[in-house]
Amino acid sequence: MANSIETYYEGGQWKNRPQGNSRASNTHETKAAAQSVGREMAKDRGAEHIIKKMDGTIGERNSYGNDPHPPKG
DSSP: OTTOEEEEEETTEEEEEETTOSSOSEEESSHHHHHHHHHHHHHHHTOEEEEEOTTSSEEEEEEOSOOOSSOOO
16 A cells, blocks of 8 residues: 555664655654554555564554455455
8 A cells, every 4th residue: 555654663763654755754762652653644544554563574554444345355
């Protein structure tokens, strides 16, 4: 999804950015704070929120719009 919001760890801080952007939209000291803001960004855009672990792997994905109905599988 092009409008996805990524929450990720970089340079000692947790950050959020729209997927594909090179710069963070905001930074936070804790993962919980970054997740909260990232969730609101995704809800506002009707997008997916991708939450990454400190090692960069995807830990969680939540979708806030444009889901197929009925869901597949």
